[in-house]
Amino acid sequence: MNKLTTYTIKELHKIYRDKLLTPTSFVDLCLQKVKQTSELNAFVTVTEDEAENHGVESEKRFYIDKKSRMLDGITFGIKDNFCTSNITTTCASEMLKNFVPTYDATVYARLRAAGACLIGKCNLDEFAMGAGTVDSIFGPTRNPWGYDKSNDDWRISGGSSGGSAVAVSSGACVAAIGSDTGGSTRNPAALCGIVGLKPTYGLVSRYGLIPLVNSMDVPGILTRTVEDAATILNCIAGPDFLDSTTIKKEFDPVSITDDFDMTKIKIGIPKEYYCEGMSQEVIDTWRYVADLLENQKAVLKSVSLPHTSVSIAVYSILNQCEVASNMARYDGLEYGFRAEENYSTEELYASTRSQGFNDVVRCRIFAGNYFLLSRNYDKYFVKAQKLRRLISNDFKNIFNGDDHVNILLTPTTLSDAPLYKDFMSKHNRDQCAFQDYCTQPANMAGIPAISIPIRLSKNNLPLSVQLMGPFLSEEILLNVAKRIENIVKFPAVAL
C-alpha cells in the first residue's frame, strides 16, 4: 500500500501495460487511501462516482481501444476553488457551500480530456486567503509528516492549497491542482515534501478558477516528482480562448532530459532572501543545494534584488484591493448563500456578506476598500503598483544584460511546518507575511517558480528550496529541479 505514496505517472503506465494493476483497480486503491487518511482532511468532497467512471473510461481506452491518453488512469485532486460542473465548488466558505457550477474550469477540462481520473475536491483556506489551510469551514487540513493520532497537536499543511498537497503526499492521488497567488501552491508543497510548480502568469488558463487576485492568480501543479509536474504542465498549459489573459503564443511542451547541460546554467543567490526570522536549518539547506549545484558545474553567484524586503507589504495592499473588488460579486441573489433578510436589498447584501464570509475575508474587504477610497487611492493603491514595477524590474535586471543569471535559488518557506497551536497564535496577516516572504515576489512579477523538497529537518519534517526563472523558463527550471531531485533522493512520507 505504501507504494501509493511513490507511484509516478510513468511507473503507473508501465504497471497498466504489464497488467499488474488496471486503472479501475488503482482508482479503488486511491479511494481506499482517502478513507484511511480521512483524518488528515485533505478533501472537501470525495468524488467516488466520478473517479470510478473515469477509471472505467481509462481502462477501456487502455485495453480495448488501445488508444491511451497522456494521463489515462492517473488520479488527481483539484482545489475546491476550481469550477467543476455538477460537483459542488465551495471555496471552503459558507458563501458557496451549496454552489454547483454549470461549467468546467479549463484546467479541469484539459486534465479530463487527457484521461485523468478525479478523486476529489481539495480543502483550502476560505477563498484561498491564508498560508496554512486552517481557515476552512470544513476544518483544517493536517500534514501527514509527523502526524500521530494520539497527539492532540500536529503540523499544519501549509496553504492555501494544503488539501491538494496532502492528497498528493499521502498517496490519495498522483497529482493535484492548486492555485498560487502569493505562494499558495509552493508553500504547502514545501511543507508536505512534494514538488510545487507555479507556472508563468498567463501560461495556464484561469477560466473557472474563482478569482482571488486576478493580476497574480495562476493554477499551480502539485506532484511527487519533477517529471510528473512537467507531464501535467504539458497537458494543461497553452492559450485559452475563454481566458483573455492567457499568452497567445502556442505552448511548446517542456521536455526533461537526464543529460541536461548544467555548465551553461548561471544561478543567482539573491541575498535579500535571507530575512529576519528564517531558521538556521533553512539557510543550511539553501547552502547545501548551492554547493550541490556548484558541484554539478553550474555557475553560481551572489545577486541582489533590492526591493524584496518591501514586496510582502506591497503584495498585501494589492491583494486586499483586488479582494475588495472581487468579493463584490457575492450578494446572495444570483448564487451562493442568501441571508434571511427582506427589509431592503442593501440590508440583504450586508447580512448575506456578514454571515457568508469569515472574518479574514471581511477584514481584507474592509482594508481593501480603505486603500481604494478616493483620498487614499494614489497614496496606497497606485503607490503599490509603482513599487510592483520596481520589484518586477529587479527581476528583469537580473535575468537580462551581460551579467545576467538564468535562474535564482532561494528558500521556499522560513521554517519547516509549524505546529497548529503555534500557528494559530498569530493573526492571519502575520501568518501570511511570515510564510509568503520568499514566494510572493514571483507572483508580483508573473515569473515561474518551483519548490522542491531537499531533506528532513531535526523534527523529521521536509525542508525545501525554490527556483525562479524569467518569463516562460519552465523548461530550464524543471530540468535543474530534476537534477537536484536525482541527487537529494527525498523520501516519501511513511504513513
Next chain:
Amino acid sequence: MKFKFAFITFCKVKYIQILSRNIGGKVPTTPVNTLEKYQNKKVVVDKNTLNLLERLSLVKCDTTKGTKVLEDSIAFADKILHINTDNVEPLYSVLEEENLHLRTDKVTQGNCQKDILKNASITEDDYFVAPPGNIPLQDIKAEEICELTK
C-alpha cells in the same frame, strides 16, 4: 602526544568545515536589512470612515476587533510609503507587453436560463428576487454591534 595529534586533527577538520562553508559562500550569512520603515505614529481610523467603509463594503458587524485589524493592516502598508517612486509607472498587468486577444463581438453562448437560475436561493417566474431597493443601509448602533458579537 596522542592529545596533540587529536588536537591537530580536530583543527584540520574544523578548517575543512570552514572551507566547505566558504564554497557555499554565495548564500548570505546574515539577514538582510529591510527597507521597510515603521511609522511611529499610531494609526487611528475615525468613526465616519468606518461607517463609510461599512457602506462601501456592505459588510456589517464592525467590531472593536475588526477596527484593530484594519488599523494594523494600514500600519503594515504604511511601512513602504517612504520609498521613492518618482517617475515610475504603475504596473497593472505583468502581460503589459503581450497582445491579449479580444474575441469578435458575436454571441457564442446562450439558452442557458435554467443553468443560470439554478444556483439562486429564491426565484420567481424565471426571475431573481430581491427585496425593495433604494433604501440605504441602516446605521448600526453600538448596542447592536455588541449584540452581534456575542
